[in-house]
Amino acid sequence: MAQSLSGTKSLGWLRRLDENLEKPLLFVGMLTIILVISFQTAYRYIITYMYSGSGAAVWTEELSRFVFIWISYLAIPLAIRNRSNIRVDIIYDRLSPRLQKMSWVVVDVCFLVLAGIIIEMGCTHISMMLEYPQTTPALQIPYAVAYLILPFGFSLMALRLVQDLVRQVRETGLIDALWAVAFCAAIAAPLALDVDYSALVLLFGYFLLFLVVGVPIAISLGLSALATIIGAGTLPIDYVAQTAFTSIDSFPIMAIPFFIAAGVFMGAGGLSRRLLALADEMVGSLPGGMALATIATCMFFAAISGSGPATVAAIGSLTIPAMVDRGYDKLFAAAVVAAAGAIGVMIPPSNPFVVYGISAQVSIGKLFLGGIVPGILTGLALMGYSYMISRKRGWQGETRTRNLATFTRAVWDAKWALMVPVIILGGIYGGIMTPTEAAAVAALYGLVVGVFVYREINLKNIVPCFMEACSTSAVVIILMAMATIFGNIMTIEEVPAKIAAFMLGLTENKFCILLLINLLLLWVGTFMEALAAIVILTPILLPIVLKVGVDPLHFGVIMVVNLAIGFVTPPVGVNLFVASGVAKCKIEGLSRVAMPLIVVMVGILLLITFVPEISLFLTR
Template identity: 55%
Template sequence: MTAFVLFGSFALLLLLSVPIGIALGLATLITIIYSGSLPLEFLAQGLVTSVDSFPLLAVPFFILAGEIMGKGGVSDRLFNFANTIVGNKTGGFAIAAILTCMFFAAISGSGPATVAAVGGIMIPAMVKRGYDKRFATAVVCAAGSLGVIIPPSIPMVIYGVVGTTSIGDLFIAGILPGIFVGLALIVWAYIYSKKKGYKGQTEKSTWKGFVEAGWEAKWALLVPVIILGGIYGGIFTPTEAAVIAVVYVLFAGLVFYRELKIRDLPKIIVNAALTTATVLVIIGTATAFGRILTIEQIPTQIANAMLSISENPIVIILLITLLLLIIGCFMDTVAAIIIVTPVFLPIATNLGYDPVHFGIIMVVNLAIGFITPPLGVNLFVGSGISGLSIESLSRAIIPFFVAMVLTLILITFVPHISLLFLGR
């Protein structure tokens, strides 16, 4: 009955359009009052203790680094570099947009931030080149999901904290899966462009143009090298890497590119602070929500229920995947990771899955939620940029959704994709 009150009140609050962080907190409070077994202070204590974590300091710093890079002229340079590689191919602009999102994902750690930074430039440019607006917007929305798969990734930080798993290992493990997802999106973009006759630019790519564009974008391209190289080389922790990323991109924007002005910093800091506050509220309330689940032994009951259906590892992992895809449609990624990790991680490890590999499976699963309504945050950002309705955009995104799900299945059943660089 306690579980019914907890999930029932949460679902009702979501239906009433209550923000997810507030809905989680109110559902927890209602359950505490109903059960009478916990003091009301439990929620307040959870809000404080859940964010009292050194690794979580990486979250606000990666958010700030993404905000700075988004305003510092990075998107233009990354696109120019990508365009010199594929711009003259069939569907060149669409493929260049996906590559730009992949590059930007290695900087921002956020899906919506990637869509906002790249979409503002690429969607109008693609429409001007004759691309259908629905397709152009869907391309950027789908590729924006790579923001949480390709490291650095805020959801990976959250999973690492909740699942007591190495964040550095998760970052390394996310590289190849992110590339695989990006390639799957590129394949569909090429097929669709071929069908519609979307030609590339008439100018041929030259080594000189490639080198010049690469040199112009070098400061942006160095960010993931510094972050991942420093972590994997044992020079600094992921949290320290986030701080270094902020200092580096601030210096690059002000001194190297000179498109970032001192007067822009207050607005950037305010935006980053608002985003951080939203994330931390969700982390706090989701943690309290998750502790109620643990106290009521709901994860154990769910695990037993799943194992009663089948003991076949393939069936169990497919059930978990299906549940995660459904959860991603309705719940914020950060909240979902905090709540379901204690439920599914023990099941996955008992099935023989490496915790790092399972973390990648979970992040890719929930990344697909960025393009699936009703939550579909990337769709809302893309809709705001293009002016298209969510309904229209949702139909256009279906082929990209299928491509991402097929890649997810590949990543799930071929652990080597995630664990190759870790030597496991």
């Protein structure tokens, strides 16, 4: 009996260890880089000012970059457990339940192959570094210590993949699982048999195949690049592991997890509810007042989160039930939130603008400025449509006392939330902070306000907040790492130049080229997530628009607004799925009601495309 009880306790302890293995490292790591970069900013402007000649804290950036790389790869196992990697589900959703189960076996096996190769190549790279040691410039630690994340992080991924594979085999059945493994072997057969295919056939053929099967986009990029390296000898195979580290060893990229963390902390800390109260005070008395307040709140929250789905989740959970209680159609309420949530990636800060700026080597600060007017125009257009529909259907605003005193009170209650855009944009454009530093300070600010001012972030939800920020950002970071490998092979094979020559052979008219690209991006947005589309398509499309005289800043705004509309377009509109989950309604009905809102947004897109000054006049 005692032995049985002891064994049960041991199993319980092991289960808890398994469930929380990554969490302490991720929590400490994310908190460390937020504090270190905030300290770096304060040190530069306070300490060096008070004690002139003391120098900058040069170690802070290097330490933050290495910790950032570590937590990015340590958070992927969390995404594997939650199956939250970005993938194209358009084929998967149409499969029978049996084939869906088999496809998960294929996904796990494919991911395991990539993880295994990076583990091996990572170990080889570290062995070389130990044989020929080098130290980092600021911290003076061996580079081998930093690169240790490759075998360690991908080994942890492999562990989670094996666990998921075991569970999936039990659910799928041994026979079907073996068929799935056989399918994986068939995929690899051309490489094993050394069939002579060109690099482009291997690169794009495998990429499309992996996407169709349901392999996450980041892993599809990495595996197709790996297959091309093996089959066509385009690059040395150890290039994959080395680039998995160097491609994200970048200070500007760190803005992404900070902006995501800031949005998570603001939502959990109660700032979104106070923003809604302010918006309701401003427009709530008009016909469709709650819908107008919802859109206005999404515009406010866009200046905090930088994420469309995060905006929908934070605002929709408050406004959709409120609109239904006031007599609005549930589908209309959900559609308004889904469409307005797309503004979250237009008004700065914006993660897609950060990704585009890094991919296109364009100023992130100027891209932020370029997105302000398009975001406001989109919000106003959606408000105009909602106002007309509400008047037509008799959805009146809430009748209550509204005056200067109530407005002033609402502004005062929302003051901590309203300070966030001031910190971010004022810091960047005042020359005080870089976008990455502004993002770190905003994340720290959101955390402090949520914990000590509003006290809505506490011991119960602080760890889930950090885990959400880490796992969400890590999915984006590994996507960028794998896209770098994929993009470099495209460059070697001159794919962007060939596509540019083809399109310019059709027409050299700038407006025709922009119209064709808009149609392409709108189509891509129906099945691919915005960040994935940006990292894949920017190297292809940017040379084309540059040759016809389009400003790369203007093109960045066009691309982001295009793909923001993709958040609301079926079948892979992420905002639609989030809104349907909040409203508990079917995606088909929601998609139908959202179509007029999408048409309104496309109208604004065309205006932005053919009137460049809308995007550029603030950047002059």
